[in-house]
Amino acid sequence: MSDDAYNNEPELCNADLIAGLVRRRAIIKCSLTRVATFIDRFIPSPASYAEAASRLNTLPAILNQFEDVQQKVEEIDIDHDDDHHAQQREDFESKYHDMVGRLSRLIPTLTPAVSSPDNYVHAQESSSHVSLEFLLAKNLSMKSVTHLPSLPLEKFDGDYIKWPRFYNCFMKRVNDAASLDEVDKLYFLRSCLQGTPLDLIDGLDVGDSSYSRALALLKDRYERKRFLIDTHVRSLLEMKNLASSASKDLRNFLSTFDKHVEALRSLKRPVEHWDDLLVGIVRSKLDLATLEKWDLSHKANDDVTFKMLYDFLETRASSLESFEGQVGQGRQVNKSKIWRSKAEALML
Template identity: 30%
Template sequence: MDLVQLKRKRGNVKSSLTKFATFVGTYQRGDSKAETELRVRLEKADNLLDRYEEIQDLIEEMDETELRNATESRKEFEDTFYGVISRARNFLQGNSCQSNSVQGCSSHTESIHMKNIHLLALTLPKFSGEYTDWLPFKDAFLSAVHNNDKLTSSEKFRYLRSSLQNEPLNLLAALETSNENYSLAWNMLKDRYENERLIIHNHLKALFDLPNKCWKRKSL
C-alpha cells in the first residue's frame, strides 16, 4: 500500500471519529432509540484509536515529515478519541443518575475516567518477549488493568496491545480489538510466555552470563 492510500485510510478513520463526535454532541438523554444507537456507534468507535495508530505507524515509516510531527498529530487524535469516548460512556452511565444530579454525576465520572486513562498510559510496563520479563509484566498488568472492573474488556485489550512490543505484539496482530477477543489475547500470551521451564532456563542463562560480562569489563 502506497503513502497516498495510507493517508486516505487515515482520513477515513478521522472522519469516522468526527461523525461519532457529532452524534455524541447532539445526543439527547431520555430517548431510548437514541440510546440504543449510541451503544451501537460506541462499540464500532472503540477500535478507531488502534486503527489510527496502525496506519500512522506505516505512514511515519514512509514520510519523514510525518515522523517529525508525529507527537503533535497523535496527541490531537488521542485527546479527541478519549474525550468523545468518555463522554459517550458517561451519557450511558448517567441514565442511572437522578435527573436533578445528572450533570454533576456525568462530569465527575468523566473527570475520574480521563485521569485513570492517562495514568494507566503512563505507568503500564512494556513487554517485548523476554521470558525473564513475563512474570513482572504479568503481575503489573493484572494489578493495573486485568483486575480493574471499571474497564471494559475492549479497553483492557487496548491497554494490553499498547504495552506490547516486537514478537508479543505480532502474536496478536490478527485479532481485532474487541470485548470478545480480550480473553483470547491474554490467554495466547500466557500460553506462549508462561513457560516455567524456559523462564528458569533464561534466568539461569542470565546469571551465568554475568561473570563473562564482568570479566570483559575488567579486561578493558
C-alpha cells in the first residue's frame, strides 16, 4: 500500500495504520539485514566487488524509506513516548552507518588521489574495475598507487612445503594492511584457502576474534618446521645426477638445488656454514666433464665455498648455452645448403 493510500483512507483506525506502517518498517529493516548477510558471506571476486558497490549505492534510498515511515509512525502513535521512537531511529541509523562503513571498506577507491575534475572522472571510471590489489593498497600512500598490476594472493591447499611461503606472503599483504579490520582479513584468508585448510576454519563464526583463531588453527596444523627441514635436506640428497653437460639440465639442477637451500635458510638453518656439505652434495651429482672442469679451476688444497661452486656452474651453463646455440645455427645452415643443392639438382 502506498503512502498516499495511508493518508487517504480515514476509515482505518490508528491501530490499523500503525500496524501497517510497522510492517513496512520491518520490511525496510530486512533490507539492511540482507546487506549484512551479503557482507558476512562476502568472497572477494570482481563480481562480488561490483555487487558491493551496487548495494552501497542503494543504501541512501533505504534510509529515506525508513525516515518516511518512521515519521508517519511518530505522528500517529500515541501509545509510545518519544524515547521509544528515538531508540527506533538510533538502532536503525547505527546499523545503517555500520553497513555503509563495512561496504566502503570492501570497495576500493581512488578518491584520495583525486586532485582535479579530470582525475575525479578517471577515478570514478577506474573504481568500477575493482581488484583485490586496490583494496590491499589502501593503506599505502595513494600518490604511489596509480595503476597497480593484478597480483593475486597466494593460494594454499594443505601442502606443508608451501605453508611458509603462503603464510609470509599473507602476513605481509593482508595481515599488515592497516586499512583492513579483523573481519575483512578473515574473508581474505578464507578466499586463499582450498580443500582441507578451508574446512579447518569453515566452522568459525564471523567476528573480530575469529581471524586470530583461524590463523592459530592453521599454524597449529601446518607449521611443521622439523618436517620441512627434513624434507628439504632429503630432497637435496636425493636429487638425480646430471647425465650430460647440457645447459638446460644444468640450469634445472641449479634452480632446484637453490630452491631447497633458500627454503632451509628461511627456516633459520645456518646454511651459510654448510659449505663443505653443500659442495660435497653438488660434486656427487655432476657429470664427469663438468666435474673435471670444476676440479681444474682451483688447486687441490684451496678452500672452496658453495658460492664459488655455484658461480662456476652458472658460468658454465651460460657458456654451454652459447655453444649449443652456435652448433644449432651451424646445423641449420648445413640443412639449408643440402636442400638448396637438391633443388638445384632437380632443376638441371
